[in-house]
Structures are given as structure tokens and as C-alpha cells.
Amino acid sequence: MTPGRILFNGLLIGAIAIIGYFIVDQPTEVDRCVRYVPVDQPLIAHAGGGLPDAVYTNRLEAMDLAASHGFKLIELDFWRTDKGIALGHDPGALSPTTFEQLLDFLRRHPGIMIVTDFKTDNVYGLRRIAELAGPMRDRFIPQLYDLNEYQPVKSLGFPEPILTAYRKLNITWIFRANEVPLRAVTMPYNQRFLAGLSDHPVYLNTVNEPMAGYGLYTDCLIPASAAS
Secondary structure (H helix, E strand, O other): OOHHHHHHHHHHHHHHHHHHHHHOOOOOOOOOOOOOEEEOOOEEEHHHOOEOOEOOOOOHHHHHHHHHOOOOEEEEEEEEEOOEEEEOOOOOOOOOOOHHHHHHHHHHOOOOEEEEEEOOOHHHHHHHHHHHHHHHHHHEEOEEOOHHHHHHHHOOOOOOOEEEOOOOOOOOHHHHHOOOOOOEEEEEHHHHHHHHHOOOOEEEEOOOOOOOOOEEEEOOEEEHHHHO
């Protein structure tokens, strides 16, 4: 595909995406998990996993519940701080869970991996995780926000990353992403009509209703295997 064709397709898809943002239905937002619904599709526990009284907690309590539900992938939010890195979606309400407690959680659950979502300098944060986790860095799946981060992050010894598009204002990334080894790509729910353009597995975020055909970042869905 020529550069001109890529640009034209990108502009066309970008225009469609902008229109879709306003006309495509949005996922139901939750502030807690009233119930947990088992589904048979790839799932990632969002922000540690939903609790009966809260979501977005990134707390050990949520991770333990996600583990009991059978999750193998748990996404966590991270922030750069003066002391290094901290868990939490909001800098004003960081999780009390420490990084050492997170490593201990991984030791207790050898089948689980952590998907990172840095809210601040991503490459710096992943470099700190590599330093602090040592040989356990292979239990962390880094999320990238731009393909320019691929080589610096890959050189740190992590598994293949996930490229996430929720910070992107255009859709031209999808053509470049198809040329790079990735574990998956993540896109907002209202851009799901673009999934067919990806050569990689596609996850949507954040979805709390069964939705076949995609992987999902979720608070309140759980793996069907846990209910069998």
C-alpha cells in the first residue's frame, strides 16, 4: 500500500471514527459489580477487577477476587511518583497496595500476568518495573500508547506488548500496528467497527455486558471456566 493510499485510508477511517464516536452506542458504566456474569471469551480484569462496592480500585482485594474468578490477565493503573511508581487510577486517591505486595500476589498466583496502564511517562514507568521486578518482569505485559515506544520497551525484556488506542485522535496507527509483533490491540468500545482492519486480536475497553467476537477489558464479567 502506497503512503498516499495509507494517508487517504487513514483520513477516511478517522472521519468515520469521529462520526462513530457520537452515534455509536456507549457501554454501560458501572460504579460497582452488583453481580458477576460468566462469559466464554478473552477477558482482562479492568483496574484490578470490580468489587461489589467499587471499581477502579487497583487494590489487592480486587486482584484476589479476580484471581478467584479465574482471571489470567489483570490490568492495573500506574503513576510515576517522587518515590518511584504507585498503583492507582487517580493521583488523588492512589491504591494502598504497594509494588512489593503486587509482586507477592504474583508469586501466590503463578498463572496470572499484569497488563500495565501507565498514566504518566510510560517508558520511564516500565523501566522502573523492569528494575523492581527483576526476573519477574516476564509477568508484566506492557501496554503501549504509540508504536515509537515499541523498541525501547521491548529492549527491557518484557513479553510482547499490547498497543492501546484510547489516547489516539486518529486511526492511522492501525496500519502500522499490523506490521509489528503484538500480543493484541485495544480500542475504545465505540471504535469496534474498526476491528476488522486489525491483523491482531482485538480487545475493547471497558465493557460489562457479554459481547461475542472480541476480547474485553471488564469490571463485572468473569471467565466462564470459573462458573463451570
